[in-house]
Amino acid sequence: MAPLPFSHLYQGIPPTLRWPVKFCLYNAAAAYILSIITGNVSQVDRVWTFLPTIYTAYYALLPLWPNRPPLFFFPYVPETVNPDLVQRYSPRALLMFGLVFIWMCRLTYNTWRRGLFNLNDEDYRWAILRRKIPTWLFQVTNLTFIAFIQNVILFLLGLPTQVAAIQQPAKLSTSDYVLAALALVDIATEFVADNQQYSFQTYKRTGVHEQNEWPGARIKWTPADAKRGFVTRGLWAWSRHPNFFCEQSFWVIINLFPLLAPESPKLTASGNITSLWPLLPSLVLCSLFFSSTLFTESISLSKYPEAYKAYRKRVSMFVPFLTPVWGLLLQLQGKKEEVDRVVYGQDVVQEKKTQ
Structure with a gap:
């Protein structure tokens, strides 16, 4: 047969x-x-x-x-x-x-x-x-x-x-140690983001702060936070999706281990980039997260049209380092104080004025 x-x-x-x-x-x-x-x-x-x-x-x-x-x-x-x-x-x-x-x-x-x-x-x-x-x-x-x-x-x-x-190194290289340290920091940061989101959702649902919360999530939520409907404090004041940013970053770091290793084939003078193929998994994952985040944000916009629109103007989707840039642009337009009031709450704006 x-x-x-x-x-x-x-x-x-x-x-x-x-x-x-x-x-x-x-x-x-x-x-x-x-x-x-x-x-x-x-x-x-x-x-x-x-x-x-x-x-x-x-x-x-x-x-x-x-x-x-x-x-x-x-x-x-x-x-x-x-x-x-x-x-x-x-x-x-x-x-x-x-x-x-x-x-x-x-x-x-x-x-x-x-x-x-x-x-x-x-x-x-x-x-x-x-x-x-x-x-x-x-x-x-x-x-x-x-x-x-x-x-x-x-x-x-x-x-x-x-x-x-397949590379079969005899021992770890400097790039391995550096990437491992970055990966651990990334996991710890994502854990904090998860805890802050869980703490907020618990307060929003029950009106009571959780006891013995994890470090980094001991935020005193206010009724204004719950009324807004979504978290904008802690890491979420710097990135609209800090957990997603860390998730994508983690797999980029994992993908870089074989690519940055001394045993990795280097780019040729002719510009051959076939040695970059280990980045493919993280690039596919990032594409998935980007499209999924767009769908998630469309749902949030439908539920909180004014507040979430202001949040998108004030805070970067993923990269936290871009958030100060968005704030500067709003400052130049004379809209920063108004947007901050919607995003962070009246109490935050007043606190900034007294400092």
């Missing part, structure tokens, strides 16, 4: 990609089937926190895996893989795995406390999109983007670790 076309296609995949590709496709199919059965399309959202870590762990721990899987989903490394890759661990890949594991712990904790692991929970944005477009178009979106494209993006986030594993 002639082999199936799919078998030929699968054999054409590079050996170090075969298990991750198989795992990705089955996860995408499972997410779509479960979304149809449950009527809930947030199946991928619930595993978003784990999948990049699984792909990263696969490459960082290559010497650990057998040549043949004892179970259907068990990781394995085909015998055709370069023996050097399975004889010793790559210190750079292990470092990247450690950072991604810390990232996973932060995201898992924030997802858990928000109740998003509840199987009945669905991202509010999907419900809004479901009302805005025809049913058939939403199902196409569910199949292509929600189930499959998002799973592919999560798979791509593990590929820089594959490059690091």
Whole structure:
């Protein structure tokens, strides 16, 4: 019997990609089937926190895996893989795995406390999109983007670790230490942003400040803050989405590990940029976050038209260093005090005047 076309296609995949590709496709199919059965399309959202870590762990721990899987989903490394890759661990890949594991712990904790692991929970944005477009178009979106494209993006986030594993450095370089420090600062900053948002939403819902809040989130919210409807203090006074900015920055940093390593191929005089391909996963992720943020902000504008419009004029979408520039432009236009009053509250404006 002639082999199936799919078998030929699968054999054409590079050996170090075969298990991750198989795992990705089955996860995408499972997410779509479960979304149809449950009527809930947030199946991928619930595993978003784990999948990049699984792909990263696969490459960082290559010497650990057998040549043949004892179970259907068990990781394995085909015998055709370069023996050097399975004889010793790559210190750079292990470092990247450690950072991604810390990232996973932060995201898992924030997802858990928000109740998003509840199987009945669905991202509010999907419900809004479901009302805005025809049913058939939403199902196409569910199949292509929600189930499959998002799973592919999560798979791509593990590929820089594959490059690091192939580089096989004898020891870590200066760039590794610098990038690791930046990644830890980035995770800590995102954790603060998460805590500030959670603290605000709790106060907005209950009118009571949480006890024993995390450092960085001990902000004395006021009734004016709750009335405004969205957070504009703490890190959120510098960026409209500091958590999203840190999330994108983290994966750019992870993607830079193999690119800035001494073992990385350098650009040629002819301008060949093929060595920049490890940046592809972070660029795809940034594109996803940008489009998703535009949709999220359109929802916020519909709920708080005047206040959120002023917030967009005063505070940068992502990059906090641009916010003072927006403030200067408003100052030159003679509108800064008025916008500050809407965005930060009357009490903030009065406080600035007395200083």
